Amino acid sequence: MTAAAAQHPLVAVDGLTVEFTTRDGIVTAVSDVSFSLAPGETLGIVGESGSGKSVTSYALMRILDDNGRVAAGDISYSGVDLVAADDKTMRAIRGREISMIFQNPRSALNPIRKVGDQIADVLRQHGMAAGVEARRRAVALLETVRIQQPEARYHAYPHELSGGMCQRVVIALALACEPRVLIADEPTTGLDVTTQKTILDLVRDLAGERGMSMALITHDLGLAAEYCDRLIVMKAGKVVEAASTEALFNNPQHAYTRALIRATPRRGARLRSLLPENDPRRGQPQPEANLRQGDSAAGGQPLVSVKELVKSFAPAASGLPFLKPKAPATPAVRAVDAISFDIWPGESVGLVGESGCGKSTTSLMLMRLLDPTSGSILFEGEDIAATPSGRFPKHPMRSKLQMVFQDPTDSLNPRFTAQQCIADPVARLGGLSGRKAIADRAAELADMVRFPRGLLDRFPHQLSGGQKARVGIARALALRPSFLVLDEPTAALDVSVQAVVLNLLADLRSELGLTYLFVSHDLTVVRLLCERVIVMRAGKIIEQGRTDDVMDNPQSDYTATLLAASPQPPAALL
Amino acid sequence: MDEPAAETALPSNAGFARRSLYILSANPVSFVALGGFGLIVLAAVFGPWLAPYDPLLTDAAIALQAPTAAHWFGTDQLGRDVFSRVLVATRLDLTISVLAVALSFVVGAGIGTMAGYYGGRADRIASRVVDTIMAFPLFVLAMGIVAAMGNSVENIIYATAIINVPFYARVARAEANIRRNAGFVQAAKLSGNSGMRIVGMHLFPNALPPMAVQASLNLGWAILNAAGLSFIGLGVKPPTPEWGIMVAEGANFIVSGEWWLALFPGGALMITVFTFNLMGDALRDIVDPRKRT
Structure with missing residues (x-):
């Protein structure tokens, strides 16, 4: 599919070079980057921080900072030259044709507007729907991204939703105008692994249903391998390798790609094997635990012994006594609930x-x-929880x-x-x-x-x-x-x-x-x-x-x- | 974590001076401010030696003369040289404002950082006291303080300091409060730092840049305040040359056409305040992290 589709790429980036003017002179963030995105394809852009992968996507959307500019190269979206396009054309393309999911879902949402209204706004802006219809479509979109009770959540503010829910709303925003290309810039940074999986599965399913092309920007090779058809690896503003996911992992051509694959922890890997090829410690045996008193089974005294440790946070009380609710206050949140363990x-x-x-x-x-609210922490047999934390800096x-x-x-x-x-x-x-x-x-x-x-x-x-x-x-x-x-x-x-x-x-x-x-x-x-x-x-x-x-x-x-x-x-x- | 490469590139060891120069070059007015500040400091330090005449020397024969080549700013009703008086007054006005600002800086930083770090009851008490001071019309409060404590230059300094404390306390509190749970504060506790040490050695240096800006903007205001108190007859007494008194005395003569008595000290006051405000803007640009590209 990839080879056939590549003949008619939806997005083609050719020789893209992006420069930033700083007080240290001109810095080239991205140089001579070329790639294409076929209809329905998922492309992974992988690289470590500073590799220029985000800048590439910003250049594509024409949302570079004021001091940045495209110094050379072409970006075309189904025949339209995005580098030369005027602002009016770009406004029509952004969101409508090419959409983006940002890294931090909370900062991508307006904190003082209901999430449903924010989706309806986008629909109205692009003339996709108006009035009650926009509202109905927004609820439908919330349902599409599998938010429970979409009617009720329409009226929620971003701070009332969890990080994963916020990211779903951001995805709903990005999909509102049924774009043909979706750019996801580290969409799951800061989310738990389980949330990350549900979010990315959702994006993949929706992209599949709508025949959308997707560019997934990530630093995580494991993630890219799981969700992308093709990968490009970037380092210091350049593309060092581009290949199908399978080929890249089976036969990486560039030394940097090999080092990156090697450094990514995976099942069965040992600590030493993560190091680059030229590291002298690679050959050395893995340092073993220095168990001075034997294994936990061998007895002896644990170094740290935690017993029935509890920490509960009282709900915020109303500042004014006469405003306190008559009804019993919500119970204290037990952040840590009677846990016990030993460390030898x-x-x-x-x-x-x-x-x-x-x-x-x-x-x-x-x-x-x-x-702690209650419980004890024995360190070398002494209960250190007995000394309040304020006085602990002086504790032996x-x-x-x-x-x-x-x-x-x-x-x-x-x-x-x-x-x-x-x-x-x-x-x-x-x-x-x-x-x-x-x-x-x-x-x-x-x-x-x-x-x-x-x-x-x-x-x-x-x-x-x-x-x-x-x-x-x-x-x-x-x-x-x-x-x-x-x-x-x-x-x-x-x-x-x-x-x-x-x-x-x-x-x-x-x-x-x-x-x-x-x-x-x-x-x-x-x-x-x-x-x-x-x-x-x-x-x-x-x-x-x-x-x-x-x-x-x-x-x-x-x-x-x-x-x-x-x-x-x-x-x-x- | 994935910023443009231009920003994640390690900053060279260019140093503070080069960065400041880069930022200031975007706004040439800052150089005017710095130059003006230099002149004001020179006048304050060397004024008594630079002045062509003794500022207290009276000569009834040349009373109320308009500006001439011999007396650039003219002479007052007792025949004293207005230029010499304006020049010599710089030291007193600057001393009052600098001492007042320094005092309110130290007290405000102490109260604010502690309130921001300890929070809870200490914070509530400190914040309410500060709010109470802010609730008064500040100039009237300063008048009241000087009237109650006695009419002297020291008391003008104390009064000006007291009414300025809230500004510093609020800035310091906000800066300390956002950092009270930062990793480096936790690490400082692990290193065995006591609460007061964390406030003084770890939090205060981080609150310094915005407070320095506040101080610079505040200097002009403090000068104005001191001159204002003198204008209404509090603090500095005649015949000591001081801009506020000179304006007050000169005001009586404006109607009869002797405009130079009030205009020149008033102009000196205006230029000084303007210079300090511009300098505050320049300082703000230098410490603003967003300008560091």
Whole structure:
């Protein structure tokens, strides 16, 4: 089908070059990119951040920022030259002929208008329907994207809907005028794997029913493999490889494609095999868990023992006493509902679940940044939950419990240099005094996480994502902790960087004899690093056990659903 | 996460100066503001030496002369040189406003950052106190404070500082509040920082850029406020040269045609306030992250 259809492409991009004017001169974001999209075809545009994949789609829709322009190349949509087209033509094409689904569904919707009205607006704007008819069609569209009770949801505001529901509304908006081409720019970033699967299945079904062409822009090779007929791989503004999905995975031609496929975690992969071909550590054995007191079955004292831990959040009370409702208030939300588990020294335990399952609340309580409502947390036999979080910075156990945060950008003070970030805990609790001693320790820690010493005086915004992640890890290690909570430490990183950081974490664990609690929604990543896994849902532990047992033979339906939903690239390579 | 490559490219170590220059070059008026500010500071520091005449020297023989080559801004009713008086007054007016702004900056930043970080009851109390100050007509409040505390230059500074605290407190509170649960604040707690240390060492530096802009815009306003108080007879006493008093004294002579007495100090006041406001705009552009492309 692909070969035949390629003779009459719906969208043809030829030699596209996009430039941005910045204070450092002209930056070429996309150079000489060519591809075509046949009717009914799904094309995957894959690349890591900064590869220019989004810019390409913006150029196609002519929605580049003011400082960007198409410097060379042609874009044509069924014979219309989109580069030269006037604004009136573009307005008619956008939404009507070519539609786009954006990355963040919440920011794509107007927060102060009912979602149904927003859909009706689009229909009216393009003259597809008017008055009551527009309203009726909007309800029908909500039904098409499988929103329950579409009549009632018509009147909902975006903040009343979940992330997945918002994305459905955005899809309904994009499909309102029955476009022939749909561009989906990372449509499921920030959504849970199960939601991601339902959304993408929905988009695929709708595209199939309507014979729509689709361009799926994503950084996730597994996702692209599952939903696309053909893939183009982009790197630094250039297309490095274009092939059918099958051919790309079976016989990748370009070294970058091979590295990307290799770095994407998949079932059966080992940590070391994710590293690029030229990495010296590739050949080394996978670092093993340094179980100082043997396996959990072998007895001994657990390092961390959580017993009947509860955290409930009271519903927001009315500020004025005389306005309090007479009826009994809604019951407190139990974010964490009486969970108990043990972590033995040297272990690496995965804590998985979807957003809102209470895994972050649990890790914050373990780190003593949040006070539990009830229950105890025994660390080396001592109940650390007895000390309120406000006074915990002075607790002798403070330095033993440390954490690596999810977003490396958010977790580094923008006004601190890398050196100051790492040195802060050393100066507070490290027992060192004197500028020189502290600076030496910071440099030593930088070496430990393989962060170049020369970059220590840089500010976070001058560092790449991987470098920021290393600074975060160095800071967490500064006080020689014995227990680290890793809160999705690689969620914000590109896959190739993720591969390196995961290996670093595994190496550090065996070198320093650390114990990890790895919080993640990504089961494939958890499997790479953890011996045991705890699955949480709605504040309760659904299942726990050895990683291999849980993943190969899940006991609960929920775990099975989670596993089935996470996209897997074909394991052809290796 | 997938921004245009142009934005994700690592910024070169170009430094603050180059970036500032790039941003300011888009708006040449900023250079006028910076130049004007330089002149005002020079006048404040070297005014007494630059002045051609003693600003307090009276000479009845040359009273109320229109501007001439010898007396550029003319002379007043006691024969004092208006140009010298305007020049020398710069130091006093600038001192009052800078000290007042510095004071309100420090107090406002302290109250605001703590209220924003701790939240809860501390925040409610601080915010209501600030709101209460804002609820008064500020100039009338300043008049009341000076009248109650005594008619002196120090009290003008305190009064001006008190009525400006709310602006800084609100900015600092907002900046601290959006960051109170940021990853780096959590990490600072894990590193063993106490609450006060987090407020001072981690949150305050992040609130600094918008507060610096606020301070610059506020300087002009503080000068106006001090001159206004002097105009109605509070604070600085004659014969000390001060723009507000000079305008007040000169106002009596406008009807009889001696316009230069009020016009020149008033003009100096206007140009100074205008310069500070322009400088605030330039500073705002420099610290605005959206201008960093």
